[in-house]
Amino acid sequence: MTRTFAVIGDPIEHSLSPSIHNAAFKALNLDCTYIAYRIPRGELKEGIESLRQIKISGFNVTIPYKIEMMQYLDESSPECKMIGATNTVSNENGRFIGYNTDMDGFLEPIKKRNIGISGEDVLVLGSGGAARAIVAGFAKEKAKKITVANRTIQKAQELSKFASDLGAESDHVALSGIDVSKYKFIINATSVGLKNEPSPIPTDMINSSHVVYDIIYMPMNTDLITQSKKNSATIIYGYEMLLGQATLAFQIWHKTPAPYDTMKKVLLGGF
Ligand SMILES: NC(=O)c1ccc[n+]([C@@H]2O[C@H](COP(=O)([O-])OP(=O)(O)OC[C@H]3O[C@@H](n4cnc5c(N)ncnc54)[C@H](OP(=O)(O)O)[C@@H]3O)[C@@H](O)[C@H]2O)c1
Known part of the structure; x- marks a missing residue:
């Protein structure tokens, strides 16, 4: 019987996950299909119930449900509990088990x-x-120190506290007036760049000692990436995190290594 997988969220029509996973099924000759399923905001409970009824084999969770989905899980992995959010659910004999592959997917590149x-x-x-x-x-x-910068300073403070609770040294700063020279890693996890906006921080002090990782994957070359590349920083692209989390989810569901190159090719072709 064909096994069905999905990504749930709202909006969902622009998700690249169906293309990535369906290409992998084809490459490995798996009798599986992966669909994008929009669950309108406020209707997660009903949406999850319908996924149970069709005996969905597994699904990814995206905006805005990663946190809310936690309450509909029968069990959750240690990563899931630690982060307080899930992006991957596996249906194991009728029990929904939650995982979070965003963290290790981010670290992978x-x-x-x-x-x-x-x-x-x-x-x-x-x-x-x-x-x-x-x-x-x-x-x-075990980073030495994690500094969090955000437009809404209170949220930066909360995230910094979360880091401290996990045992890391951490502080928070305003998004304006950052001195980048202090850091090895500069990560953009804001949505600034999605619409080709200028970099959220000045880039003139970025140099070859920096690793600049922008998790926005569309466009692939955000202003932060373009300027940092000019300044010879080590660059990591958002699509690499997307692939990282997708390959880890694939492995959870199919218990076999994901065809990384096939998935990468279809993803880059989708841009
Ligand atoms: N590559 C991947 O696999 C991957 C995975 C997940 C997410 N992403 C991307 O990462 C980005 C963030 O995702 P998320 O799920 O964390 O979203 P989110 O929960 O909505 O957070 C958005 C963040 O962006 C900040 N922000 C939004 N507009 C801003 C502006 N004009 N100026 C300054 N800061 C602004 C927000 O600051 P405030 O707190 O002040 O609102 C907040 O910190 C999105 O672009 C998403 O596409 C990529």
């Missing part, structure tokens, strides 16, 4: 480049759901 995190200073721009998974990742990898 850093590890792939053999860039050490332990003992390094990190600047995270943004304090939304994605920033939370990123902060948890840097805390897990």
Whole structure:
């Protein structure tokens, strides 16, 4: 019987996940399908019930449901509990088990480049759901200090407290007037750049000692990335995190390594 997978969210029509996963099914000859399923805001409970009824094999969760979905899980992984959000659910004999592959999906491209995190200073721009998974990742990898900057300062303060609660040294600063020279890693986890806006921070002090990682994947070359590249920083693209979380979700569901190159090709072709 064909196994069905989905990504839920609202809006969902622009999600690249169906293309990525369906290409992987084809490459590995798996009798599976993956659909985008819009659950209108305020209707998550009913939406989840319908997924149970059709015996969905697994699904990804995106904006705005990553936190709310936690209450509909029968069980959750340690990462999921730590971050307080889920992006991947597996249906195991009728039980919905929650995972969070955003954190390790984010870390994967850093590890792939053999860039050490332990003992390094990190600047995270943004304090939304994605920033939370990123902060948890840097805390897990024993960054020296995690500085959080955000437009709404109170949220930066809360995220910094979250980092401290995970055992990391952390502080928070305003988004304006940041001195980037102090940090090895500069991460953009705000949505600034999605509409080709100028970088959320000045880029003139960015240099070859920096690792600049913009998690926005469309456009691929945000202003922050373009300017940092000109200044010879090490660049990590948002699509790499997207692929990282997708391949880890694939492995949870299918218990086999994901065809990374196939998934990357279809993703880059989608831009
Ligand atoms: N590559 C990937 O796999 C991946 C995964 C997840 C998310 N993302 C991307 O990451 C971004 C953030 O996602 P999210 O889920 O964390 O969203 P979110 O929870 O809505 O958080 C958005 C963040 O952006 C900030 N922001 C929004 N507009 C701003 C502006 N004009 N100036 C300064 N800051 C602004 C918000 O600051 P305030 O707190 O002040 O509102 C908040 O910190 C999105 O662009 C998303 O596409 C990528």
